[in-house]
Amino acid sequence: MIQIREVTKRYGAKTVVDRLSFSAKPGQVTGFLGPNGAGKSTTMRMIIGLDAPTSGDVLINGKPYVSSKAPLHELGGLLDAKAVHPGRTAVSHLLALARTHGIPRSRVDEVLGMAGLSAVANKRVGAFSLGMGQRLGIAAALLGDPAVVMLDEPVNGLDPEGVLWVRNLLAGLAAEGRTVMLSSHLMSEVSLIADHLIIIGRGKLLADTTVAELVTAEGVRVVTADPDALRTVISGPGVTVTSTGAEELLVSGTSARQIGLAAARRGIPLFELTPQNASLEEAFMDLTRDAVEYEAAR
Numbered sequence: 001m002i003q004i005r006e007v008t009k010r011y012g013a014k015t016v017v018d019r020l021s022f023s024a025k026p027g028q029v030t031g032f033l034g035p036n037g038a039g040k041s042t043t044m045r046m047i048i049g050l051d052a053p054t055s056g057d058v059l060i061n062g063k064p065y066v067s068s069k070a071p072l073h074e075l076g077g078l079l080d081a082k083a084v085h086p087g088r089t090a091v092s093h094l095l096a097l098a099r100t101h102g103i104p105r106s107r108v109d110e111v112l113g114m115a116g117l118s119a120v121a122n123k124r125v126g127a128f129s130l131g132m133g134q135r136l137g138i139a140a141a142l143l144g145d146p147a148v149v150m151l152d153e154p155v156n157g158l159d160p161e162g163v164l165w166v167r168n169l170l171a172g173l174a175a176e177g178r179t180v181m182l183s184s185h186l187m188s189e190v191s192l193i194a195d196h197l198i199i200i201g202r203g204k205l206l207a208d209t210t211v212a213e214l215v216t217a218e219g220v221r222v223v224t225a226d227p228d229a230l231r232t233v234i235s236g237p238g239v240t241v242t243s244t245g246a247e248e249l250l251v252s253g254t255s256a257r258q259i260g261l262a263a264a265r266r267g268i269p270l271f272e273l274t275p276q277n278a279s280l281e282e283a284f285m286d287l288t289r290d291a292v293e294y295e296a297a298r
């Protein structure tokens with residue numbers, strides 16, 4: 001479990017994280033989203049104890065991470081896959097980490113295998129591609145068999161097979177009852193992996209939600225032979241009907257089922273009856289519109 005309580009982080013006069021509160025729970029994949037510069041990496045650095053909050057508390061399994069005696073077993077994190085000495089081999093990098101916790105060599109081989117890196121275990125990390133570096137970072141995060149796994153942009157640089165691997169890996173870790181949190185600025189990617197979504201903008205919480213809740217119904221598109229007659233039979237309190245074409249209506253405030261039943265009772269032919277949902281990308285952009293710091297000129 002990761003608990004963030006009223007956390008604020010200031011760098012000089014700039015407030016980068018602003019009274020942020022949320023939890024990432026065991027057994028779930030939590031997606032941590034926000035536009036560039038929203039404060040995701042800063043929050044993740046505070047979770048892993050690389051930065052201290054200006055105020056507020058960050059708890060991992062009920063305790064501050066820095067107080068943990070065996071941190072690799074509490075929380076496995078990937079913040080920057082390039083933060084590895086380029087002259088080391090993959091296996092020597094993992095062995096060095098393993099030795100700090102008395103983790104056996106067999107576990108190093110196991111995580112190299114899980115990450116698909118067994119064949120390049122003795123290659124120098126400096127010669128690794130971006131995707132291989134990401135895989136090594138994820139292998140390092142899993143080394144201590146941690147209860148909490150937190151990954152910053154884990155699919156960055158991975159090929160389609162790698163993206164699928166991360167997706168299945170994270171789903172499997174959550175199914176084992178672990179807390180899994182990953183950040184991204186790509187809604188489409190996170191929606192395929194995460195059950196729970198935390199969305200921030202300019203350091204503030206914008207939404208603590210699920211994918212299903214975020215895609216709110218926008219109305220029902222109806223194509224009919226007699227739009228005027230249909231408009232009369234479905235109108236009522238709270239129902240809005242907009243004409244969007246010669247035979248087309250956009251109806252909100254009632255369901256596709258009610259519209260279909262009303263049309264059938266009056267014998268009005270319908271050619272189409274389609275609930276309209278905002279796409280996830282649209283919902284994300286609507287939420288974060290006022291919080292985008294770095295935006296192209298329009």
Ligand SMILES: Nc1ncnc2c1ncn2[C@@H]1O[C@H](COP(=O)(O)OP(=O)(O)OP(=O)(O)O)[C@@H](O)[C@H]1O
Pocket residue numbers: 011014016034035036037038039040041042043185
């Ligand atoms: N050490 C620091 N000193 C001063 N400002 C900082 C520092 N670290 C981060 N910032 C500022 O904090 C803001 C949030 O940065 P952060 O890297 O946390 O955002 P992010 O959501 O991870 O963005 P991205 O998706 O681009 O990685 C940015 O405006 C950044 O310039």
